[in-house]
Amino acid sequence: MRSSFLAATTMGQLQKKLDLIGHNLANSNTTGYKTRTANFSSLLHQQINQNGIDGESPRLTPEGIRQGTGAKLGHTNVRMDAGTITQTDRPLDVALSEDYHFFQVQVTENGEAETQYTRAGNFYLQPINNNQQVALVTSEGNPVVGENGPVVLQSDMDDISIQDNGNIVVRRGEQQAVEASLEIMQIDRPRSLETVGGNRYRFPDNVPEADMTAVVPNATLHPGALESSNVDMGEELTNMMEMQRAYQMNSKSISIGDQMSGLINQLR
Template sequence: MRSSYLAATTMGQLQQKLNLIGHNLSNSSTTGYKARTANFSSLLHQQINQNGIDGEAPRQTPEGLRQGTGAKLGHTKVRMDAGTITQTERPLDVALSGEKHFFQVQVTENGAAETQYTRAGNFYLQPINNNQQVSLVTAQGNPVIGENGPIVLQSDMDEISIQDNGNILVRRGEQQQVEASLEVMEIDRPRSLETAGGNRYRIPDNVPAAGMTAVAPDPGLHVGALESSNVDMGEEMTNMLEMQRAYQMNSQSISMGDQMAGLINQLRS
């Protein structure tokens, strides 16, 4: 039964890798989505003694016989390389230039507000305070944070646009003025971020925030454009086929072990 236990353990980990690949494929068209990758590592090995008949050992090896007990997902990480910039010509669509740059959003959970980070720049205007004001929000409705906190504007505007330096230009009648500005954060170690759901990230409790600074967009924001997902469809499909074949192989080893056990039982009877 040792081989069956080994195969069953590995199949459970392969299923997790397949789930990860499926998550990447389902978000291949999500704005600013970053693909997730995972690596396998071996579980503990078991030492098997080489005892022979009547005290005579068979073929000797320096470390004896070692048999593995399966594999597990050793490490999961997020690929932070930039995706393709796609032009949309929509005035509230913004794409970041730097790979270490992120927008800040405010997320309220269980009554507590938390600052999180995202690469998705498809912003919208959400009416608040009896339609007297509008808040700049993400596609999930989370307020976007600017230099002075969440960006809130008076709703009596005729036109709004975002400049390549992050300034938000508002026109009322014949007058135009900058009424807010996006605050772009540069995170030195973006791979240290953990996923928070909804295409957002947060800084883990065990990671210091010293490597995070507010910066001016340089060379500038891509206005009227969005950053596409960095999912490589060809690579993900190849990985999925490899995991499926590995899953089938382990499943067949369980079936073969069951057949061998049946033959042994027949010989005993």
């Protein structure tokens, strides 16, 4: 039955939307996470003829009707509006103050280094070169990029902090000095980014990165703070209930169609 095929197709796409909602809810406490949204679009429509015997129409309707073959998940978007700033007072935590600003991260895959972008500012120090130096890294261990490349410091420090202008201040004994500075990038069209996991983003290969990015010369940051995710729990739970009701309705349609087929088969 056409109704069963239509319902089964739609149920598969509704499950993808439910998976997306579940992903948002699971990351509601992830630093800098951005909500994923999805839109549905109709699949192809087919014309069903209504002609009766000898070409005569059995009812006063047009020659054919157009019936869709279900719905599909059209495309997924990332909502880039800023989340709430939460104070942590941790020296290596820093939050961005503008919507279109991003930290740069160097990710090495298959021996090739690639610059990616993130809004998560929970940074750590990772020992390198036989503990002689430390690198500023993300929670996944990827180096954070500064004005002169990945941020690498000598390990014999007594204290470290990040200032509101992105400067990294290191104290050794009684001496304090700015030994590195974060390079903040502005991306004019953040919707052109694609997600790569780990709360990171990159430009697709067919998008000219140089035309979309620019270095922010006087970026203002929030030291000792983190940007919370922009997941709206109420909205996500409401969307989940709507998708569950739609899934149940399509499932019921298949069940009713099966019952109708059973009744027809019992006719003698």
